[in-house]
Amino acid sequence: MQVYLPIAEMSVDAETLIGLGVAVGFLSGVFGVGGGFLTTPFLIFMGLPPAVAVGTQANQLVATSITGVLGHFRRGNVDFRMGSVMLAGGMIGALIGIFIFKILQYLGQIDVVISLLYVMLLGMIGLMMLFETIGGLIRRKEAHVDQKPFYEHPFFQKLPYKIRFTKSRLYISALLPLGVGFVGGLLISILGIGGGFLIVPAMIYILGMPGLLVPGTSLFQIIFISAFSCLLHAVANQTVDLVLAIILMTGGVIGAQAGVRAARLIRGVYARIVLAVLIVTVCFFLAADLFLPPTDLYSTEVR
Amino acid sequence: MRRTLYFAAPLMILCCAIIVRSAQAQNVSIEPSMDRIEITTGFDGADISVFGVAEQKAETMDLALVIKGPARRMVVRKKDEILGAWVNRHSIDFAAVPAFYDYALSRPDLTNDAPDVFNDKAIGLNTLDFEVDDEGRSAEYYAAFREALIRNKQGEGLFPLKAKDITFMEKGFFKVAFHVPSNVPTGHYTIEAYLVDQGKVSTTDVSGFDVVQVGFSAKIFHFAHSRALPYGLTAIAIAFLAGWGAFTFLRRD
Numbered sequence: 001m002q003v004y005l006p007i008a009e010m011s012v013d014a015e016t017l018i019g020l021g022v023a024v025g026f027l028s029g030v031f032g033v034g035g036g037f038l039t040t041p042f043l044i045f046m047g048l049p050p051a052v053a054v055g056t057q058a059n060q061l062v063a064t065s066i067t068g069v070l071g072h073f074r075r076g077n078v079d080f081r082m083g084s085v086m087l088a089g090g091m092i093g094a095l096i097g098i099f100i101f102k103i104l105q106y107l108g109q110i111d112v113v114i115s116l117l118y119v120m121l122l123g124m125i126g127l128m129m130l131f132e133t134i135g136g137l138i139r140r141k142e143a144h145v146d147q148k149p150f151y152e153h154p155f156f157q158k159l160p161y162k163i164r165f166t167k168s169r170l171y172i173s174a175l176l177p178l179g180v181g182f183v184g185g186l187l188i189s190i191l192g193i194g195g196g197f198l199i200v201p202a203m204i205y206i207l208g209m210p211g212l213l214v215p216g217t218s219l220f221q222i223i224f225i226s227a228f229s230c231l232l233h234a235v236a237n238q239t240v241d242l243v244l245a246i247i248l249m250t251g252g253v254i255g256a257q258a259g260v261r262a263a264r265l266i267r268g269v270y271a272r273i274v275l276a277v278l279i280v281t282v283c284f285f286l287a288a289d290l291f292l293p294p295t296d297l298y299s300t301e302v303r
Numbered sequence: 304m305r306r307t308l309y310f311a312a313p314l315m316i317l318c319c320a321i322i323v324r325s326a327q328a329q330n331v332s333i334e335p336s337m338d339r340i341e342i343t344t345g346f347d348g349a350d351i352s353v354f355g356v357a358e359q360k361a362e363t364m365d366l367a368l369v370i371k372g373p374a375r376r377m378v379v380r381k382k383d384e385i386l387g388a389w390v391n392r393h394s395i396d397f398a399a400v401p402a403f404y405d406y407a408l409s410r411p412d413l414t415n416d417a418p419d420v421f422n423d424k425a426i427g428l429n430t431l432d433f434e435v436d437d438e439g440r441s442a443e444y445y446a447a448f449r450e451a452l453i454r455n456k457q458g459e460g461l462f463p464l465k466a467k468d469i470t471f472m473e474k475g476f477f478k479v480a481f482h483v484p485s486n487v488p489t490g491h492y493t494i495e496a497y498l499v500d501q502g503k504v505s506t507t508d509v510s511g512f513d514v515v516q517v518g519f520s521a522k523i524f525h526f527a528h529s530r531a532l533p534y535g536l537t538a539i540a541i542a543f544l545a546g547w548g549a550f551t552f553l554r555r556d
Binding site: 001002003004005006007009010011059060061062063064065066067070071108109111112116227230231233234235238240242243245246249252253256257290291292293294296297298299300301302303 | 342343347378380381382389394486524532535536545549550
């Protein structure tokens with residue numbers, strides 16, 4: 001069945017869209033990732049304007065992160081103070097990100113920048129996950145080398161504007177969560193992804209937050225930054241397609257339901273390997289697109 | 304019987320309209336099968352026929368029809384290899400590219416007979432100019448970008464691969480069937496008919512139709528463009544509800 005997307009001004013196959021929503025929802029159910037890194041490239045591959053793919057994805061992200069955060073909230077695993085500081089940084093990041101997006105779009109470099117950032121981020125994270133997980137499988141219980149954690153590095157300790165975060169039991173410079181949030185905001189507005197796969201490690205290794213509080217706090221700030229980013233895309237570019245968003249969300253809810261059930265049957269380590277392989281595969285295809293000579297050197301766009 | 308009437312009635316009205324109009328000292332007159340193409344949520348392209356009557360005084364008379372969508376400013380970009388990656392490097396702006404273009408000829412080799420006329424009236428793909436908004440480069444450089452633009456438009460189904468045929472019926476009546484794909488932009492489309500006699504255009508007639516979004520998709524489009532802030536807030540509210548709904552839905556098991 002063909003469905004007409006009023007903002008993208010084209011009709012697409014509804015089954016494919018629902019399938020995409022289900023697949024991404026399934027992944028988020030199993031692995032707890034947003035799945036934006038799959039949706040955005042796939043939508044662009046389907047022929048949607050990148051601007052509409054990213055703008056709509058920001059809207060979609062609001063729904064996904066709310067579903068995620070509610071569970072963590074019930075268990076009291078959200079550090080609202082930390083989240084709010086990150087949020088402030090994220091808002092600034094999102095605002096600047098939208099601006100960068102518009103400039104790149106005008107220069108005709110948005111596709112390349114999106115692809116390049118994806119290849120770099122996905123390649124880095126995917127390979128790291130793969131080696132860490134497989135490495136962990138091979139040498140199960142190796143004695144941990146006593147090493148000073150990264151976040152205790154003197155540079156981080158010396159930064160000004162220190163704030164006490166009671167929930168996380170931290171006394172650190174507000175600039176750190178502000179900076180981490182800023183990067184997250186940039187990712188949301190330029191790439192249309194929550195950037196959880198980058199923010200979560202940053203919260204653990206740079207902020208030194210307790211692992212239990214990390215996912216909930218990350219999701220908490222993603223809700224507001226993605227909502228803010230969605231609003232900016234809607235007002236500045238008119239690129240949020242409600243029909244597209246609703247179809248993707250519907251598929252996502254169904255997929256997440258199945259994913260949560262499947263997660264109970266899969267061992268965590270294997271799930272991580274599958275996710276890592278998936279990330280590396282997406283990265284590989286995007287890289288091929290970027291580095292192999294294209295079939296048509298020319299492309300056209302309405303000004 | 305009722306079905307036949309259902310189809311026959313508009314056709315008859317159409318023919319009457321054409322006859323009335325052709326009586327006004329014109330000897331070519333056209334009318335599209337509909338003056339509005341409505342884009343609904345399930346829109347999957349549309350077929351539009353152009354009916355007409357041409358008073359052919361001599362055997363040598365020929366006919367050409369052109370459909371043009373609203374003109375848009377387009378940019379064509381060319382990729383180049385930079386550090387191993389293929390990146391857009393060169394670009395040219397074309398000021399007036401019809402969003403949709405199609406044409407029909409009474410015989411395929413018609414454009415060869417009177418090239419000047421066809422260039423003049425922009426009948427046929429190779430006659431389209433697009434108004435290059437750039438200067439100081441070689442003609443070959445522009446030609447490559449122009450060809451790429453046409454190739455891309457053909458790939459999207461918005462430009463034709465070759466001319467359509469004109470079907471002649473009795474007494475100078477003719478019909479041309481065009482197809483409009485699902486990705487056509489909204490706006491006003493013009494149809495032009497040219498009666499060509501011995502390498503000269505003897506008469507012309509102009510008609511047209513509108514492509515508009517209607518119903519649900521139109522509402523969303525207008526909402527998004529006319530009241531962007533409330534639209535964005537609505538989108539966020541829907542996402543909030545969906546996210547909350549998904550959570551309660553998932554918790555049940």
